[in-house]
Amino acid sequence: MSPQITPIVDTAQDLELAERILTPDGARIPNPQLDRFVADVDPAQLRALHRDMVVLRRIDTEGVALQRQGQLGLWAPCQGQEATQIGTARALAPQDFVFPSYRETGVIYARGAQPGDYVRMWRGEEGAGHDPAALRVAPLQIIIGAQSLHAVGYAVGIRHEGADEVAVTYFGDGATSQGDVNEAMIFAASYQAPVVFVCQNNHWAISEPVALQSQFPIAGRAPGFGIPSLRVDGNDVLACMAAMRWALDHARSGKGPAYIEAVTYRMGPHTTADDPTKYRPAEELDAWRDRDPIARLETYLRGIGELDDEHLAQTQAEADAVAKEMRAACLGMVTRPPLAVFDGVYAEPHAGLERQRDEYAAYLATFEGEV
Template sequence: MNPVQLLDIDGELRPHPDWPLDVTPGLCRDFYRRMRLARQFDQEAQTLQRQGELGLWVQSLGQEAAQVGSVTAMRSTDYVFPSYREHAAALCRGITPAELLIQWRGNRHSGWDPDRYRFHIYTLVLAAQLPHATGYAMGVQRDGADEVVLAYFGDGASSEGDANEAFNWAAAADVPLLFFCQNNQWAISTPVRTQMRAPLHQRARGFGLDAHVVDGNDVLAVHAVTSGVAQRLRAGMGPAFIEALTYRIAGHSTSDDPGRYRTDSELDSWRARDPIGRLKRLLDKQGWADKAFHTEVDEECRTLAATARSVCRDLPLSDFSAVFDTVMAEPTSLLAGQRRQYLEFVDSFED
């Protein structure tokens, strides 16, 4: 199956008969702005990590279209289960830079209220969020709510047992759940071609899921397909699976050196398909964005970067010694000793 595409790499519109979308100047400008802001924030967080302000960072560089196009196709009341790289989707839901950064600074397990944003906390254990999403969708189904659950994960996570169990469970229970796989071609240093012998969307059909594949660097196609699939789910035709073919431009995380396992030519070929550049070419060709618009977006990006730097350094430290009080119902000598060792370790640092 060929991936659905509405916008080619040259910025030309290619309407799709099965996935209609009212492509307006306003819609395209909105998507462009959201992707630009997401990339700016992502790059700023990467820099903060290199400066020692964050313990770790996992970039979403190159995957902005897959996230912006999909999350904006959902209702604000639809619940989202992310993995750990969905920064663009989180920003679209209104989560602030401080709320996004605090976990990676090591100050707290998570920085936001999931119920407020209808966006669950990040899950760093591969595919662990998928059974949770399935169970949540079963609750939605039993409540009779007009709600769709969206679960993000990557191609690497699809090889986990949790993922395959969730696919089967969701299909058997017929729940309103949309599995959204960002196939960024690499599970850390393992390429897709050695992970599996069948495309992900084909495997999904084997579980009984309504499966689709889309050009994940085409924000218009992602939005159109996600909107259509969500509508089917709301009509009781779920669950479903979307494979968005995209690419992880950066390393798996700031602890990874992708130059050790992939070639410059591969990277260059995907940079040519960059989702932001592709949409900008459409805006320029159609005359849908003038100089004032681009200046405004540039200024928003600079402001967001400055905000991220400021709030990151101002994040309050948490007292993690309390974790030893909640492990066991009754304190033990072992826990007391570990607590003492932790406090001695913390005291060893200079202010």
């Protein structure tokens, strides 16, 4: 007779099963598995991580406001997920290449995004809001989970070339139910590709709770593919940084793929086209407010005497300045000429593309003179 197995309901209480370094009330606790990966992080670096999270939240708030004011077609909020995105992204090496979903505003911020990069795509001006080569971040991916396959393909190329790079892909808990993510893990394990999978388990795949699609921790799936995994408290920026350093070290040293499940929470809507009050209980949201990643780090830094009101005010002023630049960049954007849609599709001229350009130009000419 098989042993009785009790499923885990992945709610706020389930966080006790995730590795952490900072508790929700801001206390530092020993973690034999993770401590060595952040032993070098000093108070100055912690304040920098805090600043990053504050700036990211302000960018996110501005993005929502711009969409509500009709300046953006859509926005995918990341409030509540700042520690996961900043902690993991700040662990990356400059040469690593990221394959994000549509919610990784914090990742492109950490990789050096400029004010207009956050809004250009959501305003409909470009297919990619940033220069992928400059940031080493692929365009934000709308198709759920597709970026995981792109990352593995790139990582196989890294392995063949012997390059000192790691491919990193981000996706949500909902994407783990997609075939793309599972197929990507099969290929990654089969070819020992240097790729890190980062699942941001924010508890809701639009209106579907994670407990409905995964009765056990998502990180438990990876070992079934032969991929080692870590499950961390995604609202603990130190734990997220440590987990990513572990995963990158594993992948970069030729041991193949690694997997991180960061247990966090989406405080806002899935996108600005969504109304979470229709499906999400208010008391659940309140419970996660007590686990706010920014407040957690603030409490810890204040407790060790490394944060004061003057620094907080300066940080908020910096965040407001970034948001102001982002708004100005958005409102000042000039729509490209229609034929510019063909620019950059291929690295070199292509006869088929030129034919399409000519056909589209002829089509546009039929509207000349119309008001």
